[in-house]
Amino acid sequence: MKATMDKLVNLCKGRGIIYPGSEIYGGMGNTWDYGPVGVEIKNNIKRAWWKRFVQESDNSYGVDAAILMNSRVWEASGHTTSFSDPKMDCKFCKTRHRADNLIEAHSKGKVNPDTMTNEEMEAYIREHHVTCPKCGKSDFTPIRTFNLMFETSRGVTEEGQNVVYLRPETAQGEFVNFLNVQRTTRTKVPFGIGQIGKAFRNEITPGNFIFRTIEFEQMEHQWFCKKGTDGEWYDYYKKAAWDFLVDLGFDPSHLRYKDHDKLAHYAKAACDIQYLFPIGWSELNGIHNRTDYDLSRHSEFSGKNMEYADPVTGEKYIPYVIEYSIGADRLMLAALTEAYDEELLDNGETRIVMHFSPAIAAYKAAVLPLQKNLGERARAIYRRLAKSFMCTYDEAGSIGKRYRRQDEIGTPYCVTVDFDTEKDGTVTVRDRDSMQQIRIDADKLEEYISDKIRF
Ligand code: GAP
Numbered sequence: 001m002k003a004t005m006d007k008l009v010n011l012c013k014g015r016g017i018i019y020p021g022s023e024i025y026g027g028m029g030n031t032w033d034y035g036p037v038g039v040e041i042k043n044n045i046k047r048a049w050w051k052r053f054v055q056e057s058d059n060s061y062g063v064d065a066a067i068l069m070n071s072r073v074w075e076a077s078g079h080t081t082s083f084s085d086p087k088m089d090c091k092f093c094k095t096r097h098r099a100d101n102l103i104e105a106h107s108k109g110k111v112n113p114d115t116m117t118n119e120e121m122e123a124y125i126r127e128h129h130v131t132c133p134k135c136g137k138s139d140f141t142p143i144r145t146f147n148l149m150f151e152t153s154r155g156v157t158e159e160g161q162n163v164v165y166l167r168p169e170t171a172q173g174e175f176v177n178f179l180n181v182q183r184t185t186r187t188k189v190p191f192g193i194g195q196i197g198k199a200f201r202n203e204i205t206p207g208n209f210i211f212r213t214i215e216f217e218q219m220e221h222q223w224f225c226k227k228g229t230d231g232e233w234y235d236y237y238k239k240a241a242w243d244f245l246v247d248l249g250f251d252p253s254h255l256r257y258k259d260h261d262k263l264a265h266y267a268k269a270a271c272d273i274q275y276l277f278p279i280g281w282s283e284l285n286g287i288h289n290r291t292d293y294d295l296s297r298h299s300e301f302s303g304k305n306m307e308y309a310d311p312v313t314g315e316k317y318i319p320y321v322i323e324y325s326i327g328a329d330r331l332m333l334a335a336l337t338e339a340y341d342e343e344l345l346d347n348g349e350t351r352i353v354m355h356f357s358p359a360i361a362a363y364k365a366a367v368l369p370l371q372k373n374l375g376e377r378a379r380a381i382y383r384r385l386a387k388s389f390m391c392t393y394d395e396a397g398s399i400g401k402r403y404r405r406q407d408e409i410g411t412p413y414c415v416t417v418d419f420d421t422e423k424d425g426t427v428t429v430r431d432r433d434s435m436q437q438i439r440i441d442a443d444k445l446e447e448y449i450s451d452k453i454r455f
Contacts, residue, residue, distance in 0.1 A: 040362035060192035065173025266293030285326035354410030
């Protein structure tokens, strides 16, 4: 793999994929803005996920729940009491770190801090002289836990203010709508609810570009099923999550399953799919068997009966939930890493090329007039193609330089309009990966490209 984090950050900034957040004010830690190319790629990633897990799933439905939810939701879910990270400060340079991350980095992944208590982590750090990644000293404060939820308040007068939280996950919007969706769609268990939306976490540790940010998008799917069938569905979603990545073009040797060593008290099984990011093997997505915990808790805290009544047997029960959750931004980083390539060409030059699956590439085609005086014809072709998919148009610079610019943002097809186009109506189509060129009738372009970009 040729991508490093620095190379990706530079390419993204220079090519309009991702910029540092609030850059003209010196930035804001762990926030990033998507540019014209990046927003297209991320939208395509979200569309591909929605198509696979909502549109094509036999019995799944989408929702778009509010970001701000009744605070009781977060009491029921356990986030107000236990959504925290073990933080310690370096007494010397005052930087803040996650104790579990320090141990993982020090032991090069050989020690799993997930199975340790705070006291055990403190002891490990002391006994192994784990050092601060910033200043190299080994002198930390005891572990303190910080809740990761962003708080804000609601109401106009101070007395009337109530605490509200920016949701730290989208999942609760799916759980609280379980009855609404089941009744309004008149569907039967098993069925699924999918959602894509923003989530917020007050992460203080280094973000590693868009790997860990304080504001990010999640794509979450909850599958509601009967107890006893949950094991089978858990295996199903483990495989479906894997297949989705492979179908997006991921090399399976860059993916691996990682079962959780320490399960949350309510979980029956949990595993991640890890990807070989430039920072090493790290979580890309999670699949969890959450049992009937979430619906039972919402039943208890809201006073609303969350039972499902089987219309055939009359049996009433609270369904089990298999959750599949993946960050759109984290998947974007994985897709950037996977796509990045530097190829040595016959003429001794190196070309940077992003081998995105055509389905997620920002622009499906770039229309390039060989010379500016062919612009009118080329623009007409561009306008026609743009009715069917995202295209770009470029007439600045040599054709070779224009090809390179498209390679760097991963445009799968470059359509060149030349003097023969005027004569016989054909254009050249250059394939990004093979750099092979074919000549086809300009009227057949839309069909030719549409066929290749389908997911
Ligand atoms: N509802 C379950 C849940 O939220 P999670 O493991 O905390 O589980 C799910 O998050 C996914 O969301 C992760 O696998 C990752 O892809 C993404 N994610 C979590 N925290 C993130 C952050 N701070 N920045 C970017 N993506 C994040």
